[in-house]
Amino acid sequence: MANSKSEVKTILLAHGSSDIEWSNTFFRLCGPSLDAHQNASLAFMELSEPSLEEEIALAKQQGYQKVLVLPLFLAKGRHLKKDVPGMLERYSEAYTIETELLPPFGEHPKLAEALNNIITETLE
Amino acid sequence: MANSKSEVKTILLAHGSSDIEWSNTFFRLCGPSLDAHQNASLAFMELSEPSLEEEIALAKQQGYQKVLVLPLFLAKGRHLKKDVPGMLERYSEAYTIETELLPPFGEHPKLAEALNNIITETLE
Numbered sequence: 562m563a564n565s566k567s568e569v570k571t572i573l574l575a576h577g578s579s580d581i582e583w584s585n586t587f588f589r590l591c592g593p594s595l596d597a598h599q600n601a602s603l604a605f606m607e608l609s610e611p612s613l614e615e616e617i618a619l620a621k622q623q624g625y626q627k628v629l630v631l632p633l634f635l636a637k638g639r640h641l642k643k644d645v646p647g648m649l650e651r652y653s654e655a656y657t658i659e660t661e662l663l664p665p666f667g668e669h670p671k672l673a674e675a676l677n678n679i680i681t682e683t684l685e
Numbered sequence: 686m687a688n689s690k691s692e693v694k695t696i697l698l699a700h701g702s703s704d705i706e707w708s709n710t711f712f713r714l715c716g717p718s719l720d721a722h723q724n725a726s727l728a729f730m731e732l733s734e735p736s737l738e739e740e741i742a743l744a745k746q747q748g749y750q751k752v753l754v755l756p757l758f759l760a761k762g763r764h765l766k767k768d769v770p771g772m773l774e775r776y777s778e779a780y781t782i783e784t785e786l787l788p789p790f791g792e793h794p795k796l797a798e799a800l801n802n803i804i805t806e807t808l809e
Contacts, residue, residue: 571808573800578762586760590791593801598808631807633800635757636710638702666803667714675799676697676757677717679790683755684695684722 570600570625572616574645575633577605584609587633600625606645613645617652617660627659635667694724694749696740698769699757701729708733711757724749730769737769741776741784751783759791 573594575587584605591603604616611619613630620628630649632641641662649660666672697718699711708729715727728740735743737754744752754773756765765786773784790796 571804573804575759578760580762580766583760583762586789586792590759590797590800593797594804597801598804601804601808629807631804633759635699635714635759636702636707638704638707642704663807665710666800668710669803671799671803671806672796673714673717675795676714676790677721679793679795680695680697680718680722680725680755682795683753683787684693684725 568625569627569629570602570620570623571598571629571631572613572620573601573603573633574613574630575603575605575609576640577607577609579608590633606640606648613648614652617656617658621656621658625658627661629661629663631663632665634665635672637665637668641665692749693751693753694726694744694747695722695753695755696737696744697725697727697757698737698754699727699729699733700764701731701733703732714757730764730772737772738776741780741782745780745782749782751785753785753787755787756789758789759796761789761792765789 573591587603595601595603602616604611604613606613617628634641646662649662653660697715711727719725719727726740728735728737730737741752758765770786773786777784
């Protein structure tokens with residue numbers, strides 16, 4: 562079963578910050594997702610732990626053949642156009658594992674809906 | 686009616702980027718919210734247009750007495766702890782208008798739910 566779901570790991574990728582409150586917020590934000598999806602984990606592009614490289618190395622150790630990277634970014638800028646693709650190319654080669662970069666979750670229509678609900682609630 | 690809703694403007698504040706695709710994504714993300722809330726607008730902290738200062742100046746011209754700023758940021762880092770509060774203090778004084786900075790929308794439980802739904806859909 563070369564493409565069975567259990568062989569694919571999903572890494573939720575956030576930016577990272579030297580401020581610990583930053584990563585705590587992302588762990589809270591991802592809480593329901595990490596609880597619901599055993600093959601998902603959270604990693605940071607820079608400054609916070611665990612790093613993207615650590616999580617890709619771990620996926621390889623755990624026997625996954627492929628890593629799907631879902632960027633917890635609202636939009637594509639330099640990081641998602643250049644930095645992250647470059648990192649994935651290097652790590653993919655270093656750890657002999659397939660990687661695929663998904664569009665940032667900010668481009669997903671469900672997020673626009675959620676934002677509208679949050680604003681409606683905030684203004685009431 | 687000192688606190689009537691119509692006297693409060695809501696500014697959705699995103700980071701900004703020199704990449705036009707960045708701001709286009711934010712305008713799409715905010716589309717349903719801007720359609721649903723006539724007193725809401727989108728502004729950028731830096732690099733993209735319109736700027737936070739422009740939107741605050743416009744709110745004052747339009748007769749609003751107060752601006753609520755909802756950061757379209759996933760978590761609090763230096764920008765929301767130092768840069769934006771400093772900007773709001775300056776603009777509030779310069780344009781004689783009350784401003785209030787809300788928590789970033791990444792801290793809202795509805796966003797964690799939306800993320801979980803997006804991941805579930807992505808993995809299926």
